[in-house]
Amino acid sequence: MPDSPLTHEIVEYFLLTIVQVAMIALVFRPMERLWPVEDWPDRRITAIDRSYTLIKLFGVLPLFTYLILAPLGNLFGGGSDDPAGIVSVQGLVPWLGHHPVLLFLVYYAIQDFIYYLIHRLQHAIPWWWALHSLHHSQRQVSCWTNDRDHYLDDLLEALIVAGVAVAIGVPPVEYALLVLSGELLQNLSHANVRLRFGPVLDKLVVDPRFHRLHHMRVDPERPTLHACNYALVFPLWDILFGTALYGEKVRPTGVGDPMVDADNRRGIIAQQLYVLKRFRAAVLSRAGWRPGDVAFNARYEPVSVRDFDLHALEESQVPLVAQGLKSTERHNGAGS
Numbered sequence: 001m002p003d004s005p006l007t008h009e010i011v012e013y014f015l016l017t018i019v020q021v022a023m024i025a026l027v028f029r030p031m032e033r034l035w036p037v038e039d040w041p042d043r044r045i046t047a048i049d050r051s052y053t054l055i056k057l058f059g060v061l062p063l064f065t066y067l068i069l070a071p072l073g074n075l076f077g078g079g080s081d082d083p084a085g086i087v088s089v090q091g092l093v094p095w096l097g098h099h100p101v102l103l104f105l106v107y108y109a110i111q112d113f114i115y116y117l118i119h120r121l122q123h124a125i126p127w128w129w130a131l132h133s134l135h136h137s138q139r140q141v142s143c144w145t146n147d148r149d150h151y152l153d154d155l156l157e158a159l160i161v162a163g164v165a166v167a168i169g170v171p172p173v174e175y176a177l178l179v180l181s182g183e184l185l186q187n188l189s190h191a192n193v194r195l196r197f198g199p200v201l202d203k204l205v206v207d208p209r210f211h212r213l214h215h216m217r218v219d220p221e222r223p224t225l226h227a228c229n230y231a232l233v234f235p236l237w238d239i240l241f242g243t244a245l246y247g248e249k250v251r252p253t254g255v256g257d258p259m260v261d262a263d264n265r266r267g268i269i270a271q272q273l274y275v276l277k278r279f280r281a282a283v284l285s286r287a288g289w290r291p292g293d294v295a296f297n298a299r300y301e302p303v304s305v306r307d308f309d310l311h312a313l314e315e316s317q318v319p320l321v322a323q324g325l326k327s328t329e330r331h332n333g334a335g336s
Helices: 005-034 044-075 094-098 100-124 126-136 151-167 172-189 208-214 236-241 258-265 268-283 310-316
Strands: 294-296 302-304
Touching (some): 044 151, 094 100, 100 172, 258 268, 258 294
């Protein structure tokens, strides 16, 4: 490969990625062994999340950044050093160009706010939840869980975030750095470790206890409790919009819906295919476009939680029938 600025950027990206994976494997994993929130004698279902992380960091993310984002940036008249963009941050506030660290923090705050809004929609819109539910199906949330996603979900999210990045003039190399640094913080926030940042710092940066509450299973006694802590890096967004939850005891993670929990018995390819079945059924149904919490029936269609007994679904782990009002009789009702 000829020597060029792009070559150097790609090399820097992979060096940073290697450092990130080393941090997960050599720092976060030992922390999980020493100070676990939950003890898992068998960690087999966490192994698939490690594969998701390696595929995303070494394959999906660099391909998207340098094959899609970089050409888009050039299309709008920018290079790696140009403050290009439809609404360039540097164009609006020129002096930021002389303060690269502060400019990077501004980019970071904008990106994190966009992620917060996307995350709210991923939970609110049933067809998008059909995709995002794969991330929440993991019962053993660990430092590898952050990248356990459906690739269509990743694509929708990346197109929105990258579109904003291009619009405000973020160069591809800084976009990659934004994503990688955010990923590393999210690897830590997903870690199965008893770690809190304290009563001040935990209001500034998401810590593992804060984010673990976001992954809690739905409590039938308090069915809206889990609608919290959507922020990925800065809890400020949850605090501002009233979705921050502090002081609650640690709860089991995962999803009570048996159609989603079944993801834990599948490999990556099967997970991707079955999630697409949920997505297709949701997109094609009216219920898939009505905001609100849902479970998926035996035909993969979304059913509002108002239309069935959460207690019964949690206890039986038997998928709902097509009408969504009772458990299907084709299953034997065995527990999870």
